[in-house]
Every structure is written in C-alpha cells, then in structure tokens.
Amino acid sequence: MMHSMHWFWLRTQLSAGRIALIDRTTGKRVRYEELWAMVVEDAVRLEALGVQKGDRLALIVPNGLDYFRLLFAAGFRGAVFVPLNTRLAPREWKTVLDDARPTLLLFADRFSEVAHATGLVGDEQRAMRTMSLGDFWGLAVTKRDEAWHTVGEPPWEMVQSSDPWVMLYTGGSTGKPKGVLLTHDNILWNAINTVASWQLAERDVTYTIMPLFHSGGLNALSMPLLYAGGAVVLDEQFDPDETWRVIAEERVTIILLVPTMHQALLRSPLFKQVDLSHDPIFLSGGAPCPLSIYDAYAARDLKFKEGYGLTEAGPNNFYLTPEEARRKRGSVGRPMLHNRITLIDDGGQPVPPGAVGEIVIEGPHVFLGYWENETETRHALRDGRLYTGDLGRVDEDGYYYIVGRKKEMIISGGENIYPLEIETVLAQHPCVQEAVVVGVPDAYWGERAVAFVVPKQGAAIDEGILVEHCRAHLARYKTPKEFVFLEALPKTSVGKIDKKALKDAYASRV
Numbered sequence: 001m002m003h004s005m006h007w008f009w010l011r012t013q014l015s016a017g018r019i020a021l022i023d024r025t026t027g028k029r030v031r032y033e034e035l036w037a038m039v040v041e042d043a044v045r046l047e048a049l050g051v052q053k054g055d056r057l058a059l060i061v062p063n064g065l066d067y068f069r070l071l072f073a074a075g076f077r078g079a080v081f082v083p084l085n086t087r088l089a090p091r092e093w094k095t096v097l098d099d100a101r102p103t104l105l106l107f108a109d110r111f112s113e114v115a116h117a118t119g120l121v122g123d124e125q126r127a128m129r130t131m132s133l134g135d136f137w138g139l140a141v142t143k144r145d146e147a148w149h150t151v152g153e154p155p156w157e158m159v160q161s162s163d164p165w166v167m168l169y170t171g172g173s174t175g176k177p178k179g180v181l182l183t184h185d186n187i188l189w190n191a192i193n194t195v196a197s198w199q200l201a202e203r204d205v206t207y208t209i210m211p212l213f214h215s216g217g218l219n220a221l222s223m224p225l226l227y228a229g230g231a232v233v234l235d236e237q238f239d240p241d242e243t244w245r246v247i248a249e250e251r252v253t254i255i256l257l258v259p260t261m262h263q264a265l266l267r268s269p270l271f272k273q274v275d276l277s278h279d280p281i282f283l284s285g286g287a288p289c290p291l292s293i294y295d296a297y298a299a300r301d302l303k304f305k306e307g308y309g310l311t312e313a314g315p316n317n318f319y320l321t322p323e324e325a326r327r328k329r330g331s332v333g334r335p336m337l338h339n340r341i342t343l344i345d346d347g348g349q350p351v352p353p354g355a356v357g358e359i360v361i362e363g364p365h366v367f368l369g370y371w372e373n374e375t376e377t378r379h380a381l382r383d384g385r386l387y388t389g390d391l392g393r394v395d396e397d398g399y400y401y402i403v404g405r406k407k408e409m410i411i412s413g414g415e416n417i418y419p420l421e422i423e424t425v426l427a428q429h430p431c432v433q434e435a436v437v438v439g440v441p442d443a444y445w446g447e448r449a450v451a452f453v454v455p456k457q458g459a460a461i462d463e464g465i466l467v468e469h470c471r472a473h474l475a476r477y478k479t480p481k482e483f484v485f486l487e488a489l490p491k492t493s494v495g496k497i498d499k500k501a502l503k504d505a506y507a508s509r510v
Contacts, residue, residue: 004161004184005075007227012036015229018202022250023065024235030065032229035072038065041141042073048139049104049129053078053158056102056167058128060084060093060111062236066133067212068226070106071166075184078159079103082167082179083213087493090117096169096177097128100371105130161185164368168215168311179371180311182219189338189364190219190314191227197319197336200254204230207252209238209261214494215311216286220256224316238495244270251278256307258286258495259293260434266296276302281322283307285315287496288402288420290427294329308332308402312367313386317341318400330424331399339363341400342385343392353396356403356418361386391418408499410439410447415477417449422480425473426451426466431459434489436497437480440506451480452502454489461485 016033023030030038051057057074059082061067067083074081082100084093097105097118107115109132165184169177194200206225210217212234222232233250235242238261246252257265262284265271282297285307297304303322309315318341320333335341342350343357351357366386369377380387391403403418410417419437426435434454442448455461463483470479490501 004159004188005072007188008072008075009036011227011229015202018229019231020226021065021068022231022233024233024246025062025064028065035068038069039072039076042069043076044141045136045139046073046077046079046104049131051077051079051104053163054080055104056080056082056100058082058084058097058100058102058105060086060105060107060115061133062086062108062110063208063212063217063234064236065234066108067218067234068222068232071218075159075165078163080164080167080181082169083218085169085211085213085493086111087211090114094118099177100167100169100179102128104128106133106136108132109134159184161188162368166218167371168213168218170311178373178376180215181368181371182311183368186314186365186367187219187223188227190316191224193314193336193338193363193365194221194224194316195228196338197316198224198254200224200228200230202229204228204253205233205250206230207233207235207243207246207250207255209235209243210256210258210286211494215309215315216256216258216494220285220307220309220315221254221283238264240264240268241270244268244274247280248274248276252280253278254281254283256283256285259284259289260287260491260495260497262289262293263434266293271296272300276300279303281305285309286494288404288423289330291329291424292427294325298326306330306332308390308392308400310388310390312380313339313361313363313388314365316365317361320399324399328395328397328399331395331401333400334398335400339365343394351393353394356391356393356416358406359388359390359392359400359402361388408439410437410449412439412442412445412447412449413477414446417478419449422449422451422470422474422478425470426453428473429461429466429469431456431461431465433457434497436489436499436502438499438503438506440503442481445481448481449478450482450484450506452484452486452489454486 012032019029020032020035021030057079071081161184164181166182167179169179206221208217208222212218225232281303289306305322305325309317318333319336340362342360345351362385389406391406392400394400404420422437423435426432433456437449437451439447440450490498492498
C-alpha cells in the first residue's frame with residue numbers, strides 16, 4: 001500500500017530546488033531537498049530515542065522551521081505529533097501532558113525554565129522523556145543510520161494512511177481541553193481539497209503568523225502549500241507593520257488571519273502605502289468578520305474573502321472566489337470538492353434554503369475522534385458525519401453563511417436570538433471598534449443578551465445611542481438588554497474574542 005505521506009517524499013523530489021520554508025526569526029530559507037534531509041536526520045534521532053509507532057511526540061516551540069522538521073519526522077516514524085500552545089502556563093501544560101502521555105517532550109531552549117516549572121521535566125518516575133531541542137540536535141546521526149532513508153524510495157511499511165499523525169488540543173474554552181486526532185489521510189485530503197478548490201500552485205506563497213499549534217496555522221494553508229510545492233513564510237509574532245512588509249518583500253499571494261488581526265492591519269499606516277501590485281488574497285477565518293473589513297479591502301481594490309472551518313474537519317470546508325465574496329458579503333462560499341455539507345434541524349431533518357440549521361460535515365478530512373474520550377467522540381461523530389454544533393444557513397444560490405454556535409444561541413422570552421446578527425449590526429456603527437454579544441441568565445426572560453463594546457478612540461457613545469442603532473436594524477427583542485463598555489476585549493491565543501472569559505467576568509461582577 002502507498003504510504004499516505006508518500007506525497008511529501010515525491011514533492012521533495014519534484015520541487016527539490018524550490019524554496020519550501022522561510023523562517024523569519026532565524027533568516028533560514030530552506031529548499032525542499034534540504035527539508036527532506038533534515039526530516040531524515042530527525043527521524044533517525046527519534047528512532048534512536050525509542051519513539052515507536054503510536055507514541056506521542058510533544059513539542060513546545062514557537063512558529064518556525066523546527067515544527068515541520070519534527071512533524072514529518074514523527075509521521076515517518078508512525079508517531080503522533082502533539083504541538084503544545086506556547087502561551088499556556090506550566091499548570092496548563094501539565095494538564096495536556098498528563099492527558100496525552102507522550103513518550104518524548106521536546107522544547108525550545110528558550111522554554112527550558114518554564115518547561116521545568118511543570119515538574120515533569122527530569123521526572124524519572126514518568127515514562128515521558130524530556131529534552132531541549134539543542135540537546136536533540138546534538139544527537140549524532142551516522143551515515144550508516146541514515147543510509148536507508150536516502151537511497152531510492154523509503155520503506156513505508158510502518159505506517160498506514162488511517163493511522164493518527166497529529167493531535168491538536170482544543171482551546172478548552174468549554175472545559176477540559178480535548179485532543180483532536182487527525183490521521184495521515186485527514187491531513188492529506190484537507191490539502192487535496194484546498195489545493196484543488198482554491199487552485200493553489202507552486203507559484204503561491206503564504207505567510208503563517210497564526211500559531212502552528214492550531215489547525216488554522218498548520219492545516220489551513222501551510223500544509224496545502226507544501227503539498228502544492230509552494231512556499232511557507234513562518235513568523236512567531238503578529239505585528240501589523242511587519243506583516244505588510246513581509247507581504248510585499250516575499251510577494252505573499254495568500255494569507256489567513258483572524259478578524260482582529262485584519263483590523264490591526266487596516267489601522268496600520270502602511271496599509272495605504274505598501275506595494276501590493278502582485279495582487280494577494282486576504283482570507284479571514286476563526287471568527288465572523290465585520291463587513292467594515294470587506295469595505296476597507298475593497299477601497300484598495302484588494303481581494304478579500306471569509307472561510308469556515310474547525311479543527312475536527314480540515315479545517316477547510318468551503319470555497320468562494322474574491323469576486324463572489326463581494327457579491328455575497330458575509331458568505332463562506334460553497335462546499336469544496338471532496339466534502340458534503342448538510343444543515344439539519346433539531347430533529348435531524350434537512351432545512352430549506354434560508355432556514356437556520358446545524359452544520360453537518362462528511363468527507364475524508366473529518367477527524368478520527370477525540371483522544372481517549374469516547375463520550376465526546378460519539379456525540380460529535382455519528383454515522384460517519386461530524387455534527388459541528390455550528391449554525392448556518394444557505395441561500396437559493398447554494399452559498400452558505402455562518403450564524404453562530406448552537407450553544408451560544410440565546411433563547412429570550414421564547415425567541416431565538418443569534419449573537420452574530422447583533423454583533424454585525426453593532427460593528428456597523430461608526431463609533432464601535434469591536435463588539436461581542438453573549439447570553440446570561442435572566443429570571444424573567446430566561447436569558448438576556450448583553451453586549452460588550454469597545455468604542456473607537458475618542459468616540460462619544462453611550463447605551464442610548466446603541467439601543468437606537470440596534471432598533472433601527474433589528475427586531476426589538478434582539479436589542480441587547482444591557483451594554484458594557486470596555487477598553488479591550490479578552491482574546492484567546494489565536495486572537496479570537498474569548499466569550500467565556502467575558503461571561504465569567506460578568507458573572508463575578510454581578
């Protein structure tokens with residue numbers, strides 16, 4: 001049987017002299033043939049350390065070349081790659097490591113002190129071995145050890161395409177983090193889907209600032225671009241001015257950011273100055289996007305569109321052209337080539353166009369299950385279909401729109417209220433920088449909508465102004481019962497607004 005990562009070996013042969021990865025932190029520009037040689041050496045090191053098929057390899061490193069060296073090396077060994085969120089506290093790392101039970105934990109030298117603070121590093125009573133990357137790279141690789149890797153086609157007998165390759169932990173905003181198991185085939189089919197539907201090619205370059213410990217950073221564009229033979233520019237920190245410079249210098253053709261990052265880009269003075277004559281595409285994901293962002297990119301005649309995905313499926317599921325995005329503002333597009341999307345009601349029946357239903361996904365990119373969590377797996381995966389918990393609608397032309405999370409829907413006085421609809425209206429007010437709506441318990445209404453608003457700097461705004469604005473665009477029952485003004489909204493590690501933190505803070509205040 002052909003190994004599911006056979007494509008990577010073939011790509012390193014077909015595109016040997018082309019640039020695969022550009023690490024902005026170290027300045028390294030790595031060709032495909034060089035990346036293959038690094039992966040070979042790292043696979044041998046893992047073998048020497050006793051990493052076997054099915055073992056978990058945990059990693060605490062920032063975005064950079066090291067991620068992909070070890071990702072592919074783990075894949076060839078049949079190990080499961082477990083990248084950890086570098087922004088977690090030691091206690092949170094310990095929770096994830098206790099759950100994943102890796103055979104080996106590798107950490108960047110700069111994280112040595114924090115990694116030791118978990119109490120797990122150097123603990124000889126545990127099966128997990130720990131090592132800094134500096135020590136790992138110091139392991140000798142002899143010519144004899146690597147000979148079988150470099151002569152002809154490598155042997156693929158160890159791994160099957162249905163084996164798990166990557167385990168990404170969810171953010172844990174609803175409780176204990178869950179390990180999402182993605183197989184070799186899941187990642188391959190997400191790449192095939194993306195390359196075929198989005199028409200990516202060797203000429204394409206992406207800039208990955210989204211963290212690689214999340215699916216948006218690793219699988220939305222990085223892996224598909226490597227599958228296509230393109231180039232991936234890697235950076236550790238998001239800086240709007242630097243992002244514009246990189247887009248221009250590296251001739252980035254497509255970039256994915258969350259809405260808060262787009263807003264920062266648009267506020268940068270370089271937005272109106274930088275040379276973008278190579279016509280890049282700007283993609284937004286991870287959270288619903290205010291229409292004001294569409295307007296700002298359109299004013300510079302730049303291509304912009306939204307996407308929808310989740311760690312458990314790809315994350316890529318829809319496609320639309322930038323031209324369609326202008327006609328169908330707010331739409332995430334139509335289903336990609338190798339998946340099927342259904343919207344269902346609470347009884348499991350398909351809903352008609354225009355009606356709101358839960359998004360259900362089928363396809364070879366849908367995940368294997370949650371690590372050692374049969375209850376959650378059975379809830380999410382039924383009859384080979386992924387029940388996402390997200391709500392959407394489809395128009396008469398077959399274009400899909402995301403309405404929000406099923407669990408975030410507010411039922412107030414017997415009426416269904418979708419926070420995203422209110423957030424979109426609030427974001428259109430000229431004095432509003434950011435806004436988010438959550439539901440809180442209410443003795444009379446059951447639940448009530450509370451809006452958290454960040455005004456634009458120097459703007460004169462109060463609750464009365466926003467109530468009037470909402471009532472001009474929404475049914476009266478959808479207008480939030482309360483407005484809370486803040487200097488900033490809490491964000492998760494990938495720049496999403498942290499609704500759980502807002503609800504917890506509100507509950508504590510009340």
